[in-house]
Amino acid sequence: MASENKRARREEEDNLLSGTDSSFSGVIRFEIDIISSFETSRVSPKVEVRGIGWLMKVIKGENANKVCHAGVYLHYWHCGREGSNFWSIDVDSIISVINTDKGERSAKQKLKKTFNYEILNWVYPEFISWEDLINVEKGFVKDDKVTFEARITLSKIIGIRIAPIFDFTDSNEPCHDVALLIQGKKVYASKQILGIHSPVFKALFYQEFTEKNKQEIELKDIKIKEFIQLLNHVYPSGEKITDSSIASLLDLSDRFEIKTVIDRAEQFFIESITYDISSKLKFSDQFRLVRLQDHCLFNLKAVKDIQNFKKTANYNSLSDKAKAMLLEKVMKLNV
Structure with missing residues (x-):
């Protein structure tokens, strides 16, 4: 019963993103190793969604009360567009850290934002307390590794040419013979x-x-x-x-x-x-x-x-x- 509830929760999370076209969706899974030696920041590899690049950046810092937190950036990987005001992208995202003990995404934050030449990234500076993140009993760290995840769906893409998607498993596509x-x-x-x-x-x-x-x-x-x-x-x-x-x-x-x-x-x-x-x-x-x-x-x-x-x-x-x-x-x- 517990495993069914976990599965149901994961399916519910998968459906939270607006946008029904999976070709406009992507996932950044960022595994940070040797978390015990983490210093100030680390950046994920770039992930492309319909040719548009995205990065996740995890930072370590203190707030005004001197409490240490892990902050998370979702960053648009631009390619010469930062000076142009002709483009924009609506982004729906769920950013989370994986709880390996429970087998689910925890500490979730939802993001709904329009990215453009003025907004190239969005940050949650106090995403999760560092103490909770590295506490083995909390279930986020395993073998000195922690995994962050950003599930992204794009819509209303303006000013960026998107390459077509071809479905080679669809027999009803009129060009297939x-x-x-x-x-x-x-x-x-x-x-x-x-x-x-x-x-x-x-x-x-x-x-x-x-x-x-x-x-x-x-x-x-x-x-x-x-x-x-x-x-x-x-x-x-x-x-x-x-x-x-x-x-x-x-x-x-x-x-x-x-x-x-x-x-x-x-x-x-x-x-x-x-x-x-x-x-x-x-x-x-x-x-x-x-x-x-x-x-x-x-x-x-x-x-x-x-x-x-x-x-x-x-x-x-x-x-x-x-x-x-x-x-x-x-x-x-x-x-």
């Missing part, structure tokens, strides 16, 4: 759009293959989540490549020969500071990414760099042709 069976589930898409971007799909849909006249085609050895991710990069959804998506995205775009996605993936690697040169060289060799390979060779400035690379697992995965290219680079550096 083919069902792709992946992991036993149907993904719906447009033959024409896929055919324009992929010669593999173009041949499958329009040449003399058995699949040509089928309304349902099975694609094997593919994860449905990764394929939908690929579709979002083929369609004009504004989807961005991330460190976690790049490998599967490049693998699928190479399999279906989708040049536009391959080019964006290659540029992502060139600009990435997360992947080191050895990883970049491995991908450039595996997927024949010439610009990325040139970028890597240019940044190998010394023989020692190549010698260090030869000690890695990534070097062992290179083709003989790529290894010969590195040897040639060593010879040039020795001249």
Whole structure:
């Protein structure tokens, strides 16, 4: 009975946000580790809702009575809009700290505010007393970690262009004219759009293959989540490549020969500071990414760099042709 009540409370909280379109909603879950060593403030990673970035900032400070509190900011992550007065966003949010003992959100604060060039953030300076937050008996801290959460819904977005959302699970979408069976589930898409971007799909849909006249085609050895991710990069959804998506995205775009996605993936690697040169060289060799390979060779400035690379697992995965290219680079550096 208690677990049912908890579930009911969570469902009620989920429905508190105004806005029925889930595509305009998002969640920031900000886990703060080593809370016992927290000094003045920490900032969450950015979370995007329909391409609009949001951050949560947790601060530690005293009020006028010298009582220490945790304050919480909800911050609009602007991109050159702070000087313009042409934009505004209505925001409904529930900000809370997770009670791990009770399995529920506690110390909740509701926010209903219009963000614009004058209001880029909103703060609750005394969200919860610091004493309660770090008191193990209160249930907020576990393994020296505390989790804050902001559940955001946007409405009345003015002056900001929003990328469209495509539902590839909806068979009633008028632009969809083919069902792709992946992991036993149907993904719906447009033959024409896929055919324009992929010669593999173009041949499958329009040449003399058995699949040509089928309304349902099975694609094997593919994860449905990764394929939908690929579709979002083929369609004009504004989807961005991330460190976690790049490998599967490049693998699928190479399999279906989708040049536009391959080019964006290659540029992502060139600009990435997360992947080191050895990883970049491995991908450039595996997927024949010439610009990325040139970028890597240019940044190998010394023989020692190549010698260090030869000690890695990534070097062992290179083709003989790529290894010969590195040897040639060593010879040039020795001249």
